[in-house]
Amino acid sequence: MKASGKILLVDDDPDFLEMHKAVLQNHGYDVLTATSGQEGLERVRAEIPALIILDLMMEKHDAGFSFSKTVKTDPLFRKIPILMVTSVAEATGFRFSLEDDGYWMKTDDFLDKPVMPEVLLERVDKLLRKRE
Amino acid sequence: MNTPANILVVDDEMGIREGCRRVLAEEGYDIDLAEDGTIGLQRVREKAYDLILVDLMMPGIGGLDLIKRIHEIDPEIILVVITGYATIETAVEATKRGAYDYLPKPFTPEALTVLVRRGIEKRELRLEAQRLYHEREQRLLELAGEKSRLRSIIGCMTDGVLVTNMQRQLVLWNAAAVKMLRLSGTDEPGRLMDHCLKNRALVESLDRILGSQDESFSMIGQEIQTDNPKSVLMAQMAPVRDEQGRLLGAVTVIRDITKLKEIETIKSQFVSMVAHELRSPLAAIEGWLGVVLSGEAGDEEQRRKWLLRAKERANSLLALVQDLLEINKMEAGKVAQKMEAVQLTDLVGKIVEFFKPEAERQHVLLEMKPSVPLPAIQADVRDMEKLFTNLVSNAIKYNVENGSITIETSLDAHFVGIHIRDTGVGIAPADLPRIFEDFFRVETKRTNKISGTGLGLTIAKKIVDSHFGHIEVESQPDRGSTFSVYLPYKK
Numbered sequence: 001m002k003a004s005g006k007i008l009l010v011d012d013d014p015d016f017l018e019m020h021k022a023v024l025q026n027h028g029y030d031v032l033t034a035t036s037g038q039e040g041l042e043r044v045r046a047e048i049p050a051l052i053i054l055d056l057m058m059e060k061h062d063a064g065f066s067f068s069k070t071v072k073t074d075p076l077f078r079k080i081p082i083l084m085v086t087s088v089a090e091a092t093g094f095r096f097s098l099e100d101d102g103y104w105m106k107t108d109d110f111l112d113k114p115v116m117p118e119v120l121l122e123r124v125d126k127l128l129r130k131r132e
Numbered sequence: 133m134n135t136p137a138n139i140l141v142v143d144d145e146m147g148i149r150e151g152c153r154r155v156l157a158e159e160g161y162d163i164d165l166a167e168d169g170t171i172g173l174q175r176v177r178e179k180a181y182d183l184i185l186v187d188l189m190m191p192g193i194g195g196l197d198l199i200k201r202i203h204e205i206d207p208e209i210i211l212v213v214i215t216g217y218a219t220i221e222t223a224v225e226a227t228k229r230g231a232y233d234y235l236p237k238p239f240t241p242e243a244l245t246v247l248v249r250r251g252i253e254k255r256e257l258r259l260e261a262q263r264l265y266h267e268r269e270q271r272l273l274e275l276a277g278e279k280s281r282l283r284s285i286i287g288c289m290t291d292g293v294l295v296t297n298m299q300r301q302l303v304l305w306n307a308a309a310v311k312m313l314r315l316s317g318t319d320e321p322g323r324l325m326d327h328c329l330k331n332r333a334l335v336e337s338l339d340r341i342l343g344s345q346d347e348s349f350s351m352i353g354q355e356i357q358t359d360n361p362k363s364v365l366m367a368q369m370a371p372v373r374d375e376q377g378r379l380l381g382a383v384t385v386i387r388d389i390t391k392l393k394e395i396e397t398i399k400s401q402f403v404s405m406v407a408h409e410l411r412s413p414l415a416a417i418e419g420w421l422g423v424v425l426s427g428e429a430g431d432e433e434q435r436r437k438w439l440l441r442a443k444e445r446a447n448s449l450l451a452l453v454q455d456l457l458e459i460n461k462m463e464a465g466k467v468a469q470k471m472e473a474v475q476l477t478d479l480v481g482k483i484v485e486f487f488k489p490e491a492e493r494q495h496v497l498l499e500m501k502p503s504v505p506l507p508a509i510q511a512d513v514r515d516m517e518k519l520f521t522n523l524v525s526n527a528i529k530y531n532v533e534n535g536s537i538t539i540e541t542s543l544d545a546h547f548v549g550i551h552i553r554d555t556g557v558g559i560a561p562a563d564l565p566r567i568f569e570d571f572f573r574v575e576t577k578r579t580n581k582i583s584g585t586g587l588g589l590t591i592a593k594k595i596v597d598s599h600f601g602h603i604e605v606e607s608q609p610d611r612g613s614t615f616s617v618y619l620p621y622k623k
Contacts, residue, residue: 015416114419
C-alpha cells in the first residue's frame with residue numbers, strides 16, 4: 001500500500017527537477033515543483049505537501065539551510081519531513097552527517113546527487129511512512 | 133737560503149779583492165768584484181746582492197757615500213765596511229749610515245767568514261721579516277675585502293639575512309631583513325635581539341638554537357606571520373659554528389612568501405570551484421542515465437527524450453572544459469598572438485551574419501549600425517572572433533522575446549569602440565562588479581533556463597586585456613545592457 005500525499009521538489013537545476021518528478025510520478029506520487037527557495041515556501045504555504053525534497057545549493061549558497069529552517073520553525077509545517085539532496089559536499093569541503101549537523105540543518109534525511117531512482121523511492125517511502 | 137748568497141766586494145786594492153774572493157768562494161758563496169764605487173753601484177743595479185763588502189777609502193765615490201747610495205737601491209742589503217782606519221769614529225759613522233758591521237784591516241780569513249756568515253744570517257732574517265710583513269698586509273687587505281664583499285652580497289639580497297651572536301646581539305643584517313621584520317634600534321650597537329626583533333616566535337626559535345647543546349642540531353624552518361605589513365614569512369634558522377664545531381651564533385634567512393600563499397589560496401579556490409562546476413553536469417548526466425537504466429521511462433519516446441537531455445548536459449560540460457583549457461592557455465601565456473591589421477567593422481559584421489538565424493529563432497532583431505568608420509587595429513583575428521562571438525551570443529541568450537541587439541561603433545584619439553546594445557534582462561547593480569569573475573552567472577528566474585559556462589565574459593576580458601584595451605558594461609535590470617569594447621589603434 002503506497003503512502004499518499006503530494007511531494008514538493010525544490011531544485012534550481014531543471015534536469016533534476018524533471019528527472020525526480022518523472023520517477024516519482026511513475027510511482028504514483030503527486031508532484032509539485034519549485035525552482036527557488038522563495039517559490040518553494042509559497043508552495044509549502046499554499047499546498048502543505050507531505051514531503052519536501054530540497055537541493056541545498058540554490059540561488060544563494062545558504063538558501064537550502066534558510067529554507068529548511070523556516071519550514072522547521074513554523075508550527076504549521078514543522079512536521080513535514082525534508083529530504084535534502086545535495087551535490088555540495090565535496091566542492092565546499094563540507095561533510096554532512098545527521099549526527100553532527102542534523103540539529104541545525106533541521107532536515108530529516110539527506111542524499112548525495114545524483115540519486116538513483118530505487119534509492120529515491122525507498123527514502124521517500126520510508127519518510128512518508130514514518131510520518132504516518 | 134737554498135741558492136748560494138750573492139756577495140759583492142768593492143775595494144780598490146786588488147789584493148784584498150782577490151783574497152776575499154778566495155776565502156768566500158771556498159765557503160760556497162757567489163762572488164763578484166768591483167774596483168771602485170762607480171762599478172760597484174752599476175753591479176748593484178744589475179744584480180740582487182745579499183751582502184756587500186765596501187772599502188771605506190776609495191778614489192771616486194767614497195765608502196760612506198756608496199753605503200748611502202746602495203741603500204737607496206735596496207735598504208735590506210747587508211753592508212760590511214772594510215777599513216784601514218780602525219777607529220771608533222769611522223765605525224760609528226759607517227753604522228750610522230746603515231752599515232751592518234765593520235772589519236778592520238788587516239783581517240784574518242776566519243774573521244771574514246765569521247762576519248760574512250753572520251751578515252748573511254741577518255740578511256735572511258730581514259728577508260723573512262719582510263715577507264711576513266707583506267703577507268700580513270695582504271691578509272688584512274683580503275680580510276677587509278672579504279668583509280666588504282660579504283656585506284655587499286648580503287646587502288643586495290632580496291631575502292632577509294640576520295646573524296646573532298652568543299650574547300644574543302644582532303651582529304649582521306641586511307635591508308631586506310629590516311623591512312620584512314620591521315627591525316628597530318639596529319643603530320644602537322650591542323642591544324639584545326629582543327630589542328630589535330618584535331617577533332616573539334622568531335626570538336624563541338633563535339634562543340632554542342643558541343641554547344642548544346646538541347652538536348648535530350642543524351636547522352629550524354618556520355612560517356612566521358607579521359601584522360604590519362600583513363605578510364607570511366618563511367624563516368630558516370641555523371647555528372653558526374667555528375672549525376671545532378663550537379657554537380658562535382645563529383643565522384636567519386627570511387623569505388617573504390605572502391604572494392605564494394595568496395596564489396595557493398586562489399588556486400585551491402579555483403580548483404574547488406571547477407570541481408563543483410564539473411560535478412553539476414556530470415551528476416545530471418548520471419541521473420538521466422540512471423532513470424533510463426532503471427526502466428523508469430514509459431516508452432521509447434520518453435527514453436529518447438531523457439537521453440537527449442543527458443547529451444545536452446554532456447555538450448555543456450564539453451564547452452566548459454573547452455573554456456577552461458582556453459583560459460589556462462591564456463594564463464600560461466601559451467597562446468602566441470598573431471597580430472595583424474584587423475578591420476573590426478568587417479569582422480563583427482561577419483559574426484552578426486552568422487548569428488542572424490539564431491537571433492531569428494529567439495525572435496530577436498540583430499542589427500549592425502556602424503556610427504563611424506573605424507581604422508584597422510593590430511589584433512589577433514582568432515581572439516577578436518572569440519571576443520565578439522561571446523558578446524553577441526550573450527546578447528541573444530539574455531535577451532527577451534521581440535527584443536533587439538544593436539551594434540554601434542565609436543572613435544576617439546586612441547581607441548576604437550564597439551558597443552553591443554541589447555534590450556535584454558539586464559544586470560542588477562549588485563551583480564555588475566562580479567560579471568567578469570570566473571564562473572559568475574547572473575541568476576534570476578529568467579536566466580535560469582539559459583545554459584552557459586560562466587566563463588564567457590572572463591575569456592572576453594582576458595582577450596581585451598591582452599590587447600591593451602578595456603571592456604565596460606552599463607546595464608539596467610529589465611531594460612538591457614550595453615557592453616563596450618575599447619581597443620587601441622595607431623594613427
